[in-house]
Amino acid sequence: MLVGIWAIVxxxxxxxxxxxxxxxxxxxxxxxxxxxxxxxxxxxxxGIFSFGQVAxxxxxxxxxxxxxxxxxxxxxxxxFIAGGFTALVGILVGLPCLKLKGAYIAxxxxxxHMILEPVLKGDIGQAIGTGGTRGxxxxxxxxxxxxxxxxxSPIPYFYLFFLVAVACSVIILLVIRSHWGTAFLALKDSxxxxxxxxxxxxxxxxxxxxxxxxxxxxxxxxxxHYVGMLSTRMLGIDLFVTLMVILVIGGVGKFPGAILGAxxxxxxxxxxxxxxxxxxxxxxxxxxxxxxxxxxxxxGLIQKLxxxxxxxxxxxxx
Amino acid sequence: xxxxxxxTKKFGELTAVNNLSFEVAQGQVFGxxxxxxxxxxxxxxxxxxxxxxxxxxxxxDQNISGMTPHCIARLGIARxxxxxxxxxxxxxxxxxxxxxxxxxxxxxxxxxxxEVLAFVNLADKREAPTGSLNLLxxxxxxxxxxxxTRPEILMLDEPMAGSNSKEILRLMDLIRRINxxxxxxIILIEHFMKVLTELTQKLLIIETGTEICCGDPRxxxxxxxxxECYLGDSHD
Numbered sequence: 044m045l046v047g048i049w050a051i052v053x054x055x056x057x058x059x060x061x062x063x064x065x066x067x068x069x070x071x072x073x074x075x076x077x078x079x080x081x082x083x084x085x086x087x088x089x090g091i092f093s094f095g096q097v098a099x100x101x102x103x104x105x106x107x108x109x110x111x112x113x114x115x116x117x118x119x120x121x122x123f124i125a126g127g128f129t130a131l132v133g134i135l136v137g138l139p140c141l142k143l144k145g146a147y148i149a150x151x152x153x154x155x156h157m158i159l160e161p162v163l164k165g166d167i168g169q170a171i172g173t174g175g176t177r178g179x180x181x182x183x184x185x186x187x188x189x190x191x192x193x194x195x196s197p198i199p200y201f202y203l204f205f206l207v208a209v210a211c212s213v214i215i216l217l218v219i220r221s222h223w224g225t226a227f228l229a230l231k232d233s234x235x236x237x238x239x240x241x242x243x244x245x246x247x248x249x250x251x252x253x254x255x256x257x258x259x260x261x262x263x264x265x266x267x268h269y270v271g272m273l274s275t276r277m278l279g280i281d282l283f284v285t286l287m288v289i290l291v292i293g294g295v296g297k298f299p300g301a302i303l304g305a306x307x308x309x310x311x312x313x314x315x316x317x318x319x320x321x322x323x324x325x326x327x328x329x330x331x332x333x334x335x336x337x338x339x340x341x342x343g344l345i346q347k348l349x350x351x352x353x354x355x356x357x358x359x360x361x
Numbered sequence: 362x363x364x365x366x367x368x369t370k371k372f373g374e375l376t377a378v379n380n381l382s383f384e385v386a387q388g389q390v391f392g393x394x395x396x397x398x399x400x401x402x403x404x405x406x407x408x409x410x411x412x413x414x415x416x417x418x419x420x421x422d423q424n425i426s427g428m429t430p431h432c433i434a435r436l437g438i439a440r441x442x443x444x445x446x447x448x449x450x451x452x453x454x455x456x457x458x459x460x461x462x463x464x465x466x467x468x469x470x471x472x473x474x475x476e477v478l479a480f481v482n483l484a485d486k487r488e489a490p491t492g493s494l495n496l497l498x499x500x501x502x503x504x505x506x507x508x509x510t511r512p513e514i515l516m517l518d519e520p521m522a523g524s525n526s527k528e529i530l531r532l533m534d535l536i537r538r539i540n541x542x543x544x545x546x547i548i549l550i551e552h553f554m555k556v557l558t559e560l561t562q563k564l565l566i567i568e569t570g571t572e573i574c575c576g577d578p579r580x581x582x583x584x585x586x587x588x589e590c591y592l593g594d595s596h597d
Binding site: 232233296 | 409411429430431433434435439440442446447448449450451455456458459460462463464465503506507509510
């Protein structure tokens with residue numbers, strides 16, 4: 044399914060390459076597909092109700108922008124530094140979460156989201172170069188082997204993000220299929236039994252925090268150099284809800300559902316734009332209907348249909 | 362092989378295990394019995410590192426007090442749970458692989474996984490989702506996953522609960538084979554006295570976390586203190 048999705052996405056510029064607006068939407072779909080996939084890995088597979096994904100994205104984007112502007116680091120390296128720094132923050136956030144369960148993890152991780160905006164806007168933010176309430180307005184564009192990517196010609200940018208998204212999705216798929224993925228699922232299903240079989244909850248929970256925050260932070264870095272400006276507006280509820288809708292539509296714990304969900308959600312969102320103020324209401328209603336009709340999302344439906352056609356009744360397990 | 366020394370566990374005001382001491386010898390089937398709420402499963406949770414406690418527990422002369430559950434599992438102490446725990450996201454084979462991959466000191470061994478699946482009679486259900494298994498198979502799977510860690514001690518928590526007489530005989534046979542054929546020391550929490558007297562060589566009776574008596578199962582089960590503990594004062 045992953046190969047099929049990326050094969051279709053790879054040829055989309057052939058149809059929409061001439062329309063900058065659509066190319067911009069496709070690039071945003073690629074970015075959100077990675078962020079949502081990371082959220083799915085930590086929440087859907089590892090069973091950790093982390094609500095800090097948007098915060099990690101913002102931390103990564105600011106870090107990359109500050110590192111490239113303040114220390115002259117080329118953007119292509121700055122994004123990896125941003126990923127590393129965000130992974131460190133992810134581990135620090137993950138440590139107290141090891142002692143917590145369910146809703147309490149959601150509260151702790153969402154607290155990181157909530158305190159980030161005043162930190163970035165306040166004196167601390169000003170001191171480290173976030174631009175305070177004004178934000179960052181002129182972030183260096185991405186350069187690679189002497190070529191500078193610009194939003195004026197979005198096709199090269201699209202394929203850069205496409206390669207990054209493919210690489211991230213392959214990493215996530217490999218993790219899910221490896222013993223890491225097995226450990227995540229075992230800990231999600233029964234932590235007591237899993238630990239009594241030798242699975243280290245400490246190690247694997249921190250690993251999933253580190254990996255997902257690294258990829259999310261790195262993607263935030265790419266985003267910063269793509270849009271060229273940053274503000275704390277991203278920490279509003281809109282992006283958070285959009286990512287949640289992406290997960291619900293794609294199917295929680297149904298990788299690569301988050302990738303599919305990103306393209307479908309962003310497309311529906313754009314198609315509903317003529318509705319103006321009624322768009323969020325319509326979007327919300329669609330999500331409610333979808334949750335009721337397809338609790339496992341689009342991928343869950345595809346799996347069900349595929350099993351039905353093969354005459355199998357057993358649910359998809361690893 | 363396993364020595365529990367003056368162990369106490371309190372949950373707030375409630376003392377679940379009170380100054381309990383016992384020793385399990387290598388190759389033994391050691392039984393633990395007592396009325397509901399006596400603290401039997403809590404003892405398992407203390408040995409496997411799920412709870413902290415006062416006192417000390419040592420395994421092969423190594424103090425394991427304060428160790429994490431996964432470290433204790435890798436040392437060679439495996440367990441099952443009273444309410445069957447499985448991984449609904451995984452298949453039967455994958456569940457056993459978890460034990461082999463993460464819990465075995467010798468590392469993952471696919472051949473051993475297949476042997477374990479055959480040993481617990483689940484080879485033909487290896488690709489089945491664990492959620493589709495019946496209660497007996499879920500218990501077999503728990504035991505299989507625990508065996509995949511190549512344990513030296515296997516602690517079984519009320520394996521007969523909810524089983525009919527046929528299933529009890531099958532489980533008793535399995536426990537005997539684990540002990541005799543595989544040489545694994547067994548600690549068995551059970552309510553069925555017949556199972557305990559037939560399988561165990563030493564039986565510990567506890568009530569409200571305190572030892573009532575410990576010794577030969579036949580002598581222990583005829584001890585007036587044990588009869589009183591199970592049937593109350595009114596039996597006579």
